[in-house]
Amino acid sequence: xxxxxxxxxxxxxxxxxxxxxxxxxxxxxxxxxxxxxxxxxxxxxxxxxxxxxxxxxxxxxxxxxxxxxxxxxxxxxxxxxxxxxxxxxxxxxxxxxxxxxxxxxxxxxxxxxxxxxxxxxxxxxxxxxxxxxxxxxxxxxxxxxxxxxxxxxxxxxxxxxxxxxxxxxxxxxxxxxxxxxxxxxxxxxxxxxxxxxxxxxxxxxxxxxxxxxxxxxxxxxxxxxxxxxxxxxxxxxxxxxxxxxxxxxxxxxxxxxxxxxxxxxxxxxxxxxxxxxxxxxxxxxxxxxxxxxxxxxxxxxxxxxxxxxxxxxxxxxxxxxxxxxxxxxxxxxxxxxxxxxxxxxxxxxxxxxxxxxxxxxxxxxxxxxxxxxxxxxxxxxxxxxxxxxxxxxxxxxxxxxxxxxxxx
Amino acid sequence: xxxxxxxxxxxxxxxxxxxxxxxxxxxxxxxxxxxxxxxxxxxxxxxxxxxxxxxxxxxxxxxxxxxxxxxxxxxxxxxxxxxxxxxxxxxxxxxxxxxxxxxxxxxxxxxxxxxxxxxxxxxxxxxxxxxxxx
Numbered sequence: 001x002x003x004x005x006x007x008x009x010x011x012x013x014x015x016x017x018x019x020x021x022x023x024x025x026x027x028x029x030x031x032x033x034x035x036x037x038x039x040x041x042x043x044x045x046x047x048x049x050x051x052x053x054x055x056x057x058x059x060x061x062x063x064x065x066x067x068x069x070x071x072x073x074x075x076x077x078x079x080x081x082x083x084x085x086x087x088x089x090x091x092x093x094x095x096x097x098x099x100x101x102x103x104x105x106x107x108x109x110x111x112x113x114x115x116x117x118x119x120x121x122x123x124x125x126x127x128x129x130x131x132x133x134x135x136x137x138x139x140x141x142x143x144x145x146x147x148x149x150x151x152x153x154x155x156x157x158x159x160x161x162x163x164x165x166x167x168x169x170x171x172x173x174x175x176x177x178x179x180x181x182x183x184x185x186x187x188x189x190x191x192x193x194x195x196x197x198x199x200x201x202x203x204x205x206x207x208x209x210x211x212x213x214x215x216x217x218x219x220x221x222x223x224x225x226x227x228x229x230x231x232x233x234x235x236x237x238x239x240x241x242x243x244x245x246x247x248x249x250x251x252x253x254x255x256x257x258x259x260x261x262x263x264x265x266x267x268x269x270x271x272x273x274x275x276x277x278x279x280x281x282x283x284x285x286x287x288x289x290x291x292x293x294x295x296x297x298x299x300x301x302x303x304x305x306x307x308x309x310x311x312x313x314x315x316x317x318x319x320x321x322x323x324x325x326x327x328x329x330x331x332x333x334x335x336x337x338x339x340x341x342x343x344x345x346x347x348x349x350x351x352x353x354x355x356x357x358x359x360x361x362x363x364x365x366x367x368x369x370x371x372x373x374x375x376x377x378x379x380x381x382x383x384x385x386x387x388x389x390x391x392x393x394x395x396x397x398x399x400x401x402x403x404x405x406x407x408x
Numbered sequence: 409x410x411x412x413x414x415x416x417x418x419x420x421x422x423x424x425x426x427x428x429x430x431x432x433x434x435x436x437x438x439x440x441x442x443x444x445x446x447x448x449x450x451x452x453x454x455x456x457x458x459x460x461x462x463x464x465x466x467x468x469x470x471x472x473x474x475x476x477x478x479x480x481x482x483x484x485x486x487x488x489x490x491x492x493x494x495x496x497x498x499x500x501x502x503x504x505x506x507x508x509x510x511x512x513x514x515x516x517x518x519x520x521x522x523x524x525x526x527x528x529x530x531x532x533x534x535x536x537x538x539x540x541x542x
Contacts (some may be wrong), residue, residue: 074519089517095506095514096487097521105515 004082005048005167011175014167016048017083019160023059025390027157031404033116034107035059035153036141039131039341042154043067044265045161046176048090049081050217050338054131055356056099068102072094099137104144111148113402118145119153124353127342129222161336164389168337168386171266172366172387176398178214179268182226185210186257186272190276191408195249195276200228204244205258211268216261220338221269227258230276235346235381237327241371249276254405265337269368271330271383275407283380287405289323290373290382291387292407294403297331297369301361301388301395307344308357328372335368335387365390369397412539416494417449417458419474425460426472428448428534434447435467438527442466448473452490484489484516486523499536503528 005013012369027035036058037043043051046065053070064087071090078088087336091099107118118141122133135140136316142150142365164172173388184209190198204226219225224243231253233242237310250256253276258277261268273290275283296317300310310331317325334355342355349356359366369388374381382405389396414421445462452458461476461482479485486503492511497499504525506512515522 061484071518085519086517090522092522094508094514094518096515097507097518102518110455138467179434203539209452 004080004357006082010167011170012167012220012266013045014048014165014250015309016046020046020059020065021083022160024062025062026160027059027119027153029116029154030119030151030153032119032151032153032156033061033112034110034315035103035119035156036107036133037157038102038137038237038256039121039154039157040129041161041336042066042131042157042339043203043341044337044339047077047081047267049077049088050265054099054320056103058103058109065375066106068099069331071097073092073266089175094353095192100144103141107148108145111145114145114147115149117149117151119156119236120150121154121157122152123347125342126354127222127404129339131339145280155346161340163335163362164366168266169366169389170365171337172268172335172389173215173266173398175261175263175266175268176266176387176400178211178216179270179399180401181214181258181260182211182216182261183257183270183272183399186259189274190274191256193211193277195255195408196251198249199246200230200233200244201246201257203228203249203257207257212260214261215263217264218262219260220262220267223261223371226260227256227271228288228391229258229381230254231254232376232379234273235376235379236376236381237376238372239373239374240328240370240383243263243307252279254283254380254382256381258385262338267335267337267338267375267387268399269385269387270401271385272401273382273384273405275405277408279407282378284400286326286373286375286378286380287382289318289321290371290384291403291405293318293323293327293373294371294384297315297371297384298386298395298403300387301369302388303361303363303365303390304393306358307355311357323373328374331369331371332367333364333370361390363390411539412481413539416497416540416542417452417460417461418476421538421539424458424529424538425535427467427528428538429469429472429531431485432534433467433469437530438464438467438469439524441469441527443524444480444482444488446485446488447478447493448480448485449493450492451481454455456468458490482516484521484535486512489513494542496532498542499532503532 021051055069071092075088078085227245229242258271
């Protein structure tokens with residue numbers, strides 16, 4: 001897991017104190033006396049440490065924030081975060097040390113006469129580990145601070161974390177380099193008939209081992225780590241979530257390998273597709289559709305376009321080529337430091353907590369270019385995922401493993 | 409001659425705690441700790457709140473003071489009813505169990521407090537040896 005990076009000339013340095021000051025400036029602007037963060041993405045962005053247990057961060061109007069995490073992990077988080085051990089404290093099942101007691105003790109000094117505004121993070125999400133404040137937490141905190149007003153304020157962090165800084169971008173680049181190491185290892189293992197007698201879980205494991213050797217901290221995705229799909233599983237209807245199964249790989253099967261690596265909370269996420277041993281003419285037709293589409297998609301991303309604009313263009317291309325029926329009509333999902341996945345941009349679209357299809361991409365935003373091609377009736381499908389950095393006139397695809405559907 | 413008894417949570421009792429701690433607890437046993445601990449006794453006989461303030465310096469119990477009125481700041485503050493503290497001081501209950509029942513509250517860094525838990529046990533074992541009038 002990441003260690004403290006305090007040297008400003010380190011390529012992976014992130015100026016967390018600057019981020020905190022930016023949050024505090026926004027708090028003042030929005031009349032928030034104290035901010036209570038609870039989302040995993042907020043922990044990664046503010047603390048620069050991985051927080052797998054329920055964690056909160058209390059951001060005062062000025063000065064350093066204090067994170068509150070499960071006591072069994074507090075010392076490790078303090079060891080890795082830029083904050084010191086006095087600002088990473090533990091909670092546990094003891095009098096005065098439960099979550100509500102500790103949080104209210106930290107926040108009360110900023111509520112004059114008990115009154116004041118607490119910024120909280122609530123909402124809904126399709127991403128399980130999002131970490132919104134639960135109803136129970138809210139009720140208990142409200143009971144502990146009855147005169148305080150709670151205001152949903154996650155937009156502050158969402159807005160500030162949207163455009164990525166150089167340290168974050170470099171961490172994503174390194175995570176992607178590591179993912180490519182995993183892909184090379186998979187290719188070496190399955191080529192020349194090596195896939196025979198192997199299972200999807202073995203592919204996931206050997207990639208994981210190679211990536212860990214190269215410095216990955218975790219196959220970070222909550223979808224089961226490295227996702228591997230062979231045969232009919234590659235083409236599940238509208239499917240884009242395939243935790244590796246014990247299915248044995250067979251000649252003639254398509255194989256989709258979707259690898260995840262984490263480097264200092266930066267995330268690698270790249271999929272590559274194969275045919276095992278042989279491919280039919282029809283399978284190759286599907287593969288060509290997919291590869292040509294991906295070339296189009298990747299050459300289209302740039303600042304100024306919108307998700308819906310890109311989708312219109314790509315679906316028109318698919319229609320022209322006669323494969324629109326096999327395309328899951330989405331081309332990306334959001335990404336940020338660990339815990340920030342799926343929604344792109346702010347919560348300002350027609351459906352609450354989903355990507356706004358009219359979101360206009362800006363320079364130095366990042367997203368995962370994600371396309372699923374699925375033809376369940378022919379037991380075939382392909383997936384493309386790759387972290388991309390939006391630039392003014394194009395995009396940088398961070399994983400460099402060559403785009404193709406290889407027959408191995 | 410009957411054994412002298414010290415009135416619980418009095419300055420005389422606190423002095424005896426300090427004396428016995430200095431005699432029995434070496435700096436090594438106290439992990440060369442520098443810290444402060446305030447134990448706050450609520451619902452004392454007469455309805456008052458009283459406190460004992462422990463000051464440790466480099467593993468030496470520097471002072472143990474009985475406090476009434478304004479309470480000083482300490483790195484750790486432990487609060488409970490007088491009766492509960494009395495049970496702990498008679499070794500009828502462990503401080504850990506009292507904390508986990510929620511009847512005793514701790515303020516201060518839990519991570520540090522957990523590492524100091526054996527020291528608290530040693531301190532309570534010494535307190536239990538003091539002939540006390542509750």
